[in-house]
Amino acid sequence: MRIAVDAMGGDHAPDEVVRGALLYRSEGRGAELTLVGREEVLRRALGTAPREGISVADARDVVAMDEHPSAALRRRPDTSIAVATALVKRGEADAVVSAGNTGATMAAALLVLGRIPGIDRPALCGMLPTTAKKPTCLLDAGATMDADENNLLQYARMATRFMEGVHGVERPTVGLINVGEEPEKGTRLALAAHALLSGAEDVTFYGNIEGRDVMRGITDIVLCDGFVGNVLIKGLEGTVDVFRDGIRNDIFGGILGKIAYVFASVGVRRLRARLDYGPYVSAPLLGVNGVSVVTHGRADASMMRHAIAIAERAVASGLVAKIGAQAAAPR
Amino acid sequence: MRIAVDAMGGDHAPDEVVRGALLYRSEGRGAELTLVGREEVLRRALGTAPREGISVADARDVVAMDEHPSAALRRRPDTSIAVATALVKRGEADAVVSAGNTGATMAAALLVLGRIPGIDRPALCGMLPTTAKKPTCLLDAGATMDADENNLLQYARMATRFMEGVHGVERPTVGLINVGEEPEKGTRLALAAHALLSGAEDVTFYGNIEGRDVMRGITDIVLCDGFVGNVLIKGLEGTVDVFRDGIRNDIFGGILGKIAYVFASVGVRRLRARLDYGPYVSAPLLGVNGVSVVTHGRADASMMRHAIAIAERAVASGLVAKIGAQAAAPR
DSSP, X not given: OEEEEETXXXXXXXXXXXXXXXXXXHTTOSOEEEEEEOHHHHHHHHTTSOOTTEEEEEOOBOOOTTSOHHHHHHHOTTBHXXXXXXXXXTTSOSEEEEOSOHHHHHHHIIIIIOBOTTOOSOBOEEEEOOTTSSOEEEEOSSSOSXXXXXXXXXXXXXXXXXXXXXXXXXXXXXXEEOSSSSTTOSOHHHHHHHHHHHTOXXXXXXXXXXXXXXXXXXXXXXXXXHHHHHHHHHHHHHHHHHHHHIIIIIITOHHHHHHHHHHHHHHHHHHHHHTOOTTTOOEEOXXXXXXXXXXXTTOOHHHHHHHHHHHHHHHHTTHHHHHHHHHHSOO | OEEEEETTOSTTTTHHHHHHHHHHHHTTOSOEEEEEEOHHHHHHHHTTSOOTTEEEEEOOBOOOTTSOHHXXXXXXXXXXXXXXXXXXXXXXXXXXXXXXXXXXXXXXXXXXXXXXXXXXXXXXEEEEOOTTSSOEEEEOSSSOSSXXXXXXHHHHHHHHHHHHHTTOOSSOEEEEEOSSSSTTOSOHHHHHHHHXXXXXXXXXXXXXXXGGGGGGTOSSEEEOOHHHHHHHHHHHHHHHHHHHHIIIIIITOHHHHHHHHHHHHHHHHHHHHHTOOTTTOOEEOBTBSSEEEEOOTTOOHHHHHHHHHHHHHHHHTTHHHHHHHHHHSOO
16 A cells, blocks of 8 residues: 655645654554655655655645645646645555645545545545544535535435544444524525435434534534534634633743643643544545545644554545445445 | 513523622613513512612513423413513513523514514624634524525624624624635625625625634624524534533642642633623624513523623614614615
8 A cells, every 4th residue: 555645735844744654654554655745855854764665756846725726736737735646546656645735635636536426525524522532523624615415415424434444433423513403403404404314324313413512522423514514613623722822821821820830731631632633633535536635734743644544544444435335326 | 771681581590680680780770670580489589689670570481491482482472581572562671681592582582573674684693702802793693594695794784783882893893704715715605795795885894704713803793694603603612611621620620730720720710701701792682673682591690780781782872773774774
């Protein structure tokens, strides 16, 4: 197995990406890696480290984090994400991993790999920490605008295969985001999706859940359209940032706060560990015809290592083929 | 001025509601109050406290927090929220305030007071704390499903009048919730709303904002449809709860944590004060033909006092008439 890693994408590229690749390989994991980016920069970052199983593929350009994705891809064919995704298309790699511009990773996957036959629209997973001590998979986090109920049903099926194959969850439950628990609540889309999911035999439908249930981990999968998912996941992230700052500055700032921290540091680490999404934030873009794993722009070496491991598991579990078989199944 | 208070609504009714009413009156505030609920219960709760300017109106029934609102109102005419809202309709009170079942408060307002002529759909405000040290008004928090762009424009106009008249904000800015800042982002609804708001001369349109911007207080008003608003506000609330528990149990639980708290208590109070929404969580239901203020089900006496003060300011500023005049203005 070979995984192409976009070595120029993300806030801490290329250094943390390269370190993540070395970390992954140092654990004796299965896949060989191809780092994609400016060759001289990557060779320098690799230095004299043992790099068995790591090769470099040259790409001269990069899509910036705040750049308009499809315009960038159209105008500049030699970006690291385009080159890395093309390796998968040509069969020279089995998966691509990127911490770069999410829109560009999605656009490259759609343009180069295309959709799985039978899947109408792709979906992006947001993997979230919960107080139930297991991650939840929220989708769609923003790949598709104006989804309909049939798209939502396809998302539920794809996420079910993903949570089974990659996270080892048996019969993962699916909660539909809504404004109340009762089946008669919500928009026309929510009502139609509820009816469709209730009748789907290949999905373990829990029913409606509300915004406050997401971080409680009530279901393994949180289902919503890409607009709601994007707004919600960014809203949660913003709130987490507010509290992170508040704990650091309000509670443990100042002299008394610094004394308090001496006694509280174990507890702070406990809370941080409980809400740490590093090990599972990465997820494949579901519905595209190949494994394309998106991880957080803030990814450090440890998160990159995890992202590569997620790609490895997606390939090993035959995720794309399973989604394709399910999409093609007669109903 | 007289304000009808639903004394049976909310998690801590009637005691905290009655205490909130007494608190409000003890400050020498302008409005007289009518507490609505089981007379003997309220007289007992009032006890021998000085109650000048506080009267009691009897209502034998109450809508439970988890009850289906419109069914309850249809079947049982003598609920405290229905009786309190009817006082406004008959001109015996100028506003109604409730910490009870939000759906029931909305349904009563719509059924009994009706809509302001020219306003097609009502909107519920969620008042949120921000790190910018000023509250932001998020609407619609769930009053209307399947809103269109014209509804959103009406919400923006109503919220502008509300923030001007009740919160004293000059030219309040309106941010449209979207998946990115660029005007070409989002669903069909978001695109249409962006175009409409850009051309509206009576709204200070900031442009698109994202989920993470809400708690940063980038705009005075956060605009979205009722489905997105409800999911987002409950999601934020859920995250705040997760952190509240985490700070209490993970950081300051255990023996070391308790020692830490001795030094950190000032900081914890600082953070709590910064994110305390008590003083402004209450907001009128916008678009109904009368002042109907909704506050949080968790409201204590202090929040009830604030809710009554918000109702007083809404009445004093002529909010309903101003919204009506704007809705009737030729364009």
